[in-house]
Amino acid sequence: MDRKRTALGIAAAGTATGVVGLVLLATPAGAGETPPALPETTPEALVQSVLDADVPALAGTVELTNDLGLPIPGVPSSDGHMARVFTDGEGRFRLALEGERSGERTIVGDGATTWVWDSKDRSVLRFEGMEHGVTPQDGLADPATASRELVELMRKDSTITIDGTARVADRPVYQLVLTPKPTERTLLREVRVSVDEATRLPLRLEVLANGQAEPALSVGFSDFDTGAQDPALFRFTPPAGATVTDGAQGSKHVEGNALLEDLDLEVVGEGWDTVLVGKVPTQIMSTPVPSENGDETDPMALLSQFGSEVTGEFGTGYAITTKVGTALVTTDGRVALGAVPQQVLAEALATK
Amino acid sequence: MTTMAIPLPRTKAPIARLLRSELRMMLRRPRTLVGLGLLAAVPVIAGIAIRIAADGDGPVGEGLSTLVAGNGLMLPIFSLLAALTMLLPLVGATLAADALAGESTNGTLRSLLVAPVSRPRLLAIKAFGIATVTLLACLLMAATGTITGIILLGGDGMLTVSATRLPFADGLGRVLLTALLVAVQIWGVAAVGLAVSAWTDHPLIVLSVALGLLIVSGVLSAIPALDWLDPVLITSGWESIGEVARDPLPWPTLTEGVLRAGCYILIGYSVALSRMLTRDG
Numbered sequence: 001m002d003r004k005r006t007a008l009g010i011a012a013a014g015t016a017t018g019v020v021g022l023v024l025l026a027t028p029a030g031a032g033e034t035p036p037a038l039p040e041t042t043p044e045a046l047v048q049s050v051l052d053a054d055v056p057a058l059a060g061t062v063e064l065t066n067d068l069g070l071p072i073p074g075v076p077s078s079d080g081h082m083a084r085v086f087t088d089g090e091g092r093f094r095l096a097l098e099g100e101r102s103g104e105r106t107i108v109g110d111g112a113t114t115w116v117w118d119s120k121d122r123s124v125l126r127f128e129g130m131e132h133g134v135t136p137q138d139g140l141a142d143p144a145t146a147s148r149e150l151v152e153l154m155r156k157d158s159t160i161t162i163d164g165t166a167r168v169a170d171r172p173v174y175q176l177v178l179t180p181k182p183t184e185r186t187l188l189r190e191v192r193v194s195v196d197e198a199t200r201l202p203l204r205l206e207v208l209a210n211g212q213a214e215p216a217l218s219v220g221f222s223d224f225d226t227g228a229q230d231p232a233l234f235r236f237t238p239p240a241g242a243t244v245t246d247g248a249q250g251s252k253h254v255e256g257n258a259l260l261e262d263l264d265l266e267v268v269g270e271g272w273d274t275v276l277v278g279k280v281p282t283q284i285m286s287t288p289v290p291s292e293n294g295d296e297t298d299p300m301a302l303l304s305q306f307g308s309e310v311t312g313e314f315g316t317g318y319a320i321t322t323k324v325g326t327a328l329v330t331t332d333g334r335v336a337l338g339a340v341p342q343q344v345l346a347e348a349l350a351t352k
Numbered sequence: 353m354t355t356m357a358i359p360l361p362r363t364k365a366p367i368a369r370l371l372r373s374e375l376r377m378m379l380r381r382p383r384t385l386v387g388l389g390l391l392a393a394v395p396v397i398a399g400i401a402i403r404i405a406a407d408g409d410g411p412v413g414e415g416l417s418t419l420v421a422g423n424g425l426m427l428p429i430f431s432l433l434a435a436l437t438m439l440l441p442l443v444g445a446t447l448a449a450d451a452l453a454g455e456s457t458n459g460t461l462r463s464l465l466v467a468p469v470s471r472p473r474l475l476a477i478k479a480f481g482i483a484t485v486t487l488l489a490c491l492l493m494a495a496t497g498t499i500t501g502i503i504l505l506g507g508d509g510m511l512t513v514s515a516t517r518l519p520f521a522d523g524l525g526r527v528l529l530t531a532l533l534v535a536v537q538i539w540g541v542a543a544v545g546l547a548v549s550a551w552t553d554h555p556l557i558v559l560s561v562a563l564g565l566l567i568v569s570g571v572l573s574a575i576p577a578l579d580w581l582d583p584v585l586i587t588s589g590w591e592s593i594g595e596v597a598r599d600p601l602p603w604p605t606l607t608e609g610v611l612r613a614g615c616y617i618l619i620g621y622s623v624a625l626s627r628m629l630t631r632d633g
Contacts, residue, residue: 007472008629014622021615025608026583061604084602096514102416102433102594104513117515120418124515223604232516233600239511241422 035165036172038197043160046174046195047151053200055144057089060169061223062143067216067323082219092234108236115236116247124238127247143219147193147202154178154191157271168194168203169224176202184272187324188339199226209324209339216324268336268348275338275348280329303329310342314349367477370469374481378447384485387443391489394439395431395497399504402427406505416513416594420501425510425523426597428497429530433594435493436534438566444486444538445562448545449555451478452624456553471628475550479621482542487535494531498524512599526596533593533606540586540613541566543620550627586616 041049064082086094095107099120106117116125158178166173173194180186187209194204204220238244265278300318307318310328317330319342327337328345336345378384398420406421416433420426432440455461464474501507510523518526545562552558569587572578582588589609595602 003470004629008626011622011626011629014618014625018615018617018619018622021611021618022584025612025615026580061602096598102513102591102597103418104598106514119513119515122418230600236515237517239515239517240508242515 033167036167036197038165038172038174041162041174043162043176046162046176047155047160049200050148050151050176050193050195050202055087055089055201056199056226057228058085058087058199058224058226059229060085060221060225063220063222065215065218067214086229086233088229088231088234094233106236108234110234110236113236114247115238117236117238117242122239122242124242124244125247126244143203143205143221144201146219147205150191150205151176151178151193151202154271157181157184158191163192165197166194168196169221171203171224172197173203180272185341185344186272186339187326187341188272194220196224207324212323265335268351269338269344273338273340273344275336275340275345277334277336277348280333280335300331310346312346312350314346317349319345367473370473370477371480374477375484378450378481378485381450383446387446388485388489388492391435391439391443392492392496394435395427395493396500398431398434399427399497399500403504416597419511419513419597420505422505423507423511424501424503424505425498425507425520425527427501427505428494428527429594429597431497432490432493432530432534436537436590436593440486440489440534440538441541441563441566442559443489444482444542445545445559446555447482447485448542448549448562449558451482451546452549452628453552453555453558454549457555465631471631472625475546475621475625475628479543479546479624482546483535483539486538486542487531490531490535490538491528494527498527513597514599516599518599530593530596533596533609536610536613537590537593540616540620543617543624544586545620547620547623547627550624550631583612586612588612 062083062085082098084094084096090111091109092111093107093109097105097107099105099118103119104117105119106115108115108117112128114127114129116127117123155178157180159181161177161179163175163177166175173196176193176195178191178193180188180190189208189210189212192204192206192208192215193202194206195201196203203224204218206215206220207217209216265276268275268277303318303320307320307327307329310317310319314334315330315332317328317334320327320329321342325337325339326342326345327335328342328349329335330349334349336349338345338348402417402420416426416430420430452461455464465471467474469477508517509520510518510526512518541562544565545558548558548561549555566587569585573582573585573588589605589612592605592609595605
């Protein structure tokens with residue numbers, strides 16, 4: 001019966017291997033690893049090297065985790081895989097953004113023209129030059145650029161420190177931490193930027209709110225490889241049967257949150273307590289919102305359900321508060337939002 | 353003169369012959385043939401529907417289906433993904449249910465267990481039969497899908513989701529890759545089914561456990577608080593098989609799904625093996 005015992009042993013080992021395999025799949029990469037030892041550097045030198053770094057030829061996959069609990073202009077609300085990024089190091093790029101149910105939006109900058117392809121309706125938008133066609137939402141798909149712009153914007157109002165090292169996308173990184181200066185009135189605790197040791201590119205951006213252990217927003221590479229890319233990636237030929245529109249004429253590229261585009265937002269203040277102030281178009285305020293049970297609800301009635309009523313110098317309104325931000329909508333259709341306590345919003349509305 | 357009785361060496365049936373006979377037996381069952389025939393018809397029906405929808409106004413659908421019109425090679429991929437949600441797992445689970453529990457109900461498992469075939473080998477033959485027939489089902493769908501797609505929808509090569517155009521041979525490669533990836537996922541379901549099949553005498557229990565597993569996985573993946581569980585759920589990689597339509601191919605995503613299915617195959621097969629070994633003859 002030795003053979004039977006051996007076979008039983010194999011069966012047990014097989015079951016165990018399978019279970020371990022599943023557990024490994026569920027374990028986030030890099031968990032429990034000791035942080036890599038990297039040469040010492042000062043926060044100032046690190047920030048400067050980040051701002052000076054050139055983007056090399058690279059291919060990467062970007063993932064996003066969004067726990068904001070509030071639609072913010074330019075931030076996609078869904079989790080998971082978000083985009084694949086390819087650059088050739090000379091300014092040409094391909095950005096493949098995942099759409100609903102295996103659809104895809106592809107943005108290709110071939111050096112002279114930017115092409116925006118949407119598989120949903122097989123449409124192509126053409127923009128002369130390399131600066132167009134990339135909405136803020138798409139811009140976030142490239143954490144390197146997004147974090148660089150953020151660091152540049154926030155460095156004046158922040159205390160910048162280096163909080164050790166870590167691994168992102170299996171590469172050693174410095175953890176650059178931006179903390180608001182005590183004078184800043186914000187709900188945010190810190191912004192962490194993971195800077196790649198070799199390329200000095202930010203590989204991950206995390207936003208943490210007060211009293212939260214997990215980041216409210218995290219955008220970062222899950223795969224990152226430098227090296228020459230296939231030049232074919234940076235060419236684009238509109239496929240036969242696709243409708244090609246000149247981007248300068250059509251405004252169709254305003255994807256996603258058309259409502260937020262309509263708000264006509266203006267920036268009040270600077271740094272961490274920046275507030276966006278806008279006005280809801282009157283036709284939206286008076287259009288009944290169809291609700292789930294088929295009835296129509298007045299937008300204001302809906303707001304009063306979600307938000308708490310507040311009054312102040314600005315009049316009366318409803319405030320919706322989340323972990324990382326507050327939004328305030330007044331009864332006369334003015335809107336303010338920011339990563340700040342409600343009072344700051346009220347002041348911003350009053351000064352407008 | 354005495355004749356010496358030469359003891360006959362205990363014969364081992366050649367494995368190739370066993371596998372062939374198992375396959376022949378499975379493929380002769382009317383329900384297998386009907387199942388395969390119905391599956392083969394799925395891409396044809398989908399092709400006709402999309403052709404009609406494409407001739408009318410308005411969008412054909414969402415996701416991959418928008419790319420099928422005028423792009424024949426996308427039809428088999430679309431059909432395989434559609435069948436992966438329920439039809440193909442049903443086939444895999446039925447085959448697994450028949451393999452051991454079905455034999456047990458018929459009373460034929462007993463004779464198999466005393467036949468001159470070791471039990472691990474018997475299980476291997478059964479698993480081989482299930483794996484081959486499910487792969488056959490996927491390839492059959494790929495074949496009818498490709499033919500229907502080319503005839504009804506046409507298209508020059510394959511237009512990928514990323515707006516690149518692949519030559520016909522590459523497109524066909526993507527179709528085959530989809531069939532393989534889908535087959536591996538079905539093997540995962542069938543392996544779980546086989547484990548249950550080894551424990552019970554009732555094929556219906558196998559079916560309900562296998563399909564129940566899929567439904568529970570679907571429900572669990574829809575609960576945001578249980579997101580950490582997602583990488584373990586058997587169904588979580590299924591939707592991402594649609595990424596074969598992207599260009600360049602996102603290999604990390606695709607291999608993760610194969611690894612997950614591999615774990616399920618390993619667990620299911622091992623549990624079935626341990627039960628087969630300890631079962632009374």
